[in-house]
Amino acid sequence: MxxxxxxxxxxxxxxxxxxxxxxxxxxxxxxxxxxxxxxxxxxxxxxxxxxxxxxxxxxxxxxxxxxxxxxxxxxxxxxxxxxxxxxxxxxxxxxxxxxxxxxxxxxxGVTMIATDGDKKINSIKDLKGKTLTVMSYSDTTYYALLASLRKAGLDITDVNIQAAGPAGVWQLFSAKKSDAMAGVPDFVVNAEESGVNVQLIPQDQIFESxxxxxxxxxxxxxxxxxxxxxxxxxxxxxxxxxxxxxxxxxxxxxxxxxxxxxxxxxxxxxxxxxxxxxxxxxxxxxxxxxxxxxxxxxxxxxxxxxxxxxxxxxxxxxxxxxxxxxxx
Incomplete structure (x- = not known):
């Protein structure tokens, strides 16, 4: 038993x-x-x-x-x-x-705007007429970019924004096919590792998303x-x-x-x-x-x-x- x-x-x-x-x-x-x-x-x-x-x-x-x-x-x-x-x-x-x-x-805020240091883009206002990459038009970093442009007195029509996907956003920038990119810190490091002289737009110019x-x-x-x-x-x-x-x-x-x-x-x-x-x-x-x-x-x-x-x-x-x- x-x-x-x-x-x-x-x-x-x-x-x-x-x-x-x-x-x-x-x-x-x-x-x-x-x-x-x-x-x-x-x-x-x-x-x-x-x-x-x-x-x-x-x-x-x-x-x-x-x-x-x-x-x-x-x-x-x-x-x-x-x-x-x-x-x-x-x-x-x-x-x-x-x-x-x-x-x-x-x-x-998680959104950073990176530029090619060789192009002497030192402010949001300097982005006028430039090409920027973002991950997608349905990602919130894109809206944070729009808000940053508005904060500097620019509009979406003042720049050329291209949605390039999670890899293309920094790869196009690294290949000098865009003048700047808006994205997360990962993309910044990826661009730096590829040899770009990355310069970050000062954080006080970025919209406080x-x-x-x-x-x-x-x-x-x-x-x-x-x-x-x-x-x-x-x-x-x-x-x-x-x-x-x-x-x-x-x-x-x-x-x-x-x-x-x-x-x-x-x-x-x-x-x-x-x-x-x-x-x-x-x-x-x-x-x-x-x-x-x-x-x-x-x-x-x-x-x-x-x-x-x-x-x-x-x-x-x-x-x-x-x-x-x-x-x-």
Whole structure:
């Protein structure tokens, strides 16, 4: 009888482990570009180090066609969560797409405008008549570029903007087929590595758009808060790893993305740009600053970049960013 009870207990224990293993929730996370870029390192590191698993989530990354497309797909119910730039809900909410930011990865803006130092382009105003590359016309860096032009008194008709894709945006610039590019720090480092004498337009001339964000649909926030919270908590742990030790984080990233094997120094250089320009000075990792978001909203509306002003409270929530230890 003892043997029978023991065997029954083992079977029950085994079933318990099996059910526990099966209990992880499958989550599709939409990214604005292919998930093999250092721009998405917080997410890639979070998955590589098992942070999503610790939240009982099985996350799969799928690339969309820019941040606005991510928002549209989430709003249509094709995914609960995805990534873009913090500005994105301002752009899409005006068109009735029910998404909002649930975390923003840094206190700085992620959009940089790089020029060829040999061409003596020192300001936004110097871009008049020039050719610029962006990833796509549906990526939020494009809208941040438009806002930067408006801030300098220029219009879209004053420049030639070409959508070149996540690789072409810096490759055309590196091949001197464009005079400047607007994009994320990854593209800047790629251009530098290809031999371009890269010069960055001073940050005070760039429109103060926001860092990368995690977005969720209103439905997911209401009906699946545990999923949203788990994604936020895990991703912020990946971000914290980069801030704490860019070199070690680069090694983790390269392990997850073998295509970068031998390029650890380049990845580390990219991470340091993020830490310095994007992640820096965020007192609580992930927390959205409503004042900054409101300033961005007002500028987009006043300049006619978006046609309708959405309510500020409809654009974000910090309910998943509770304390300074939220990423523990």
């Amino acid at each position: 003892f043997k029978s009870v023991f065997k029954t207990s083992l079977v029950a224990l085994g079933l318990g482990f099996a059910l526990g293993a099966q209990a992880a929730t499958d989550v599709t996370y939409l990214l604005p570009a292919p998930p093999n870029s250092p721009a998405f390192a917080p997410w890639i590191i979070a998955k590589e180090k098992g942070y999503y698993g610790q939240q009982n989530l099985n996350v799969t990354f799928i690339a969309a066609k820019g941040g606005v497309d991510v928002a549209k797909q989430i709003g249509a119910g094709n995914a609960m969560v995805g990534g873009a730039i913090g500005d994105t809900p301002i752009i899409v909410r005006a068109n009735g797409i029910p998404v909002r930011d649930v975390a923003v990865l840094g206190a700085g 926001m860092a990368q964000s995690i977005m969720a649909s209103d439905d997911a926030i209401k009906n699946h808060p545990d999923v949203v919270r788990g994604v936020v908590q895990a991703t912020l742990k990946g971000m914290r790893d980069i801030i704490a030790d860019p070199k070690a984080a680069a090694a983790t990233f390269v392990k997850a993305v073998p295509a970068y094997a031998g390029k650890e120094a380049m990845v580390e250089k990219t991470f340091k740009l993020y830490v310095e320009h994007v992640y820096a000075n965020q007192a609580v990792l992930g927390k959205i600053d409503p004042v900054r978001l409101d300033n961005v909203r007002q500028f987009y509306v006043n300049e006619g970049i978006v046609s309708r002003e959405s309510k500020l409270d409809d654009l974000y929530t910090n309910q998943f960013i509770e304390t300074t230890t939220a990423t523990q």
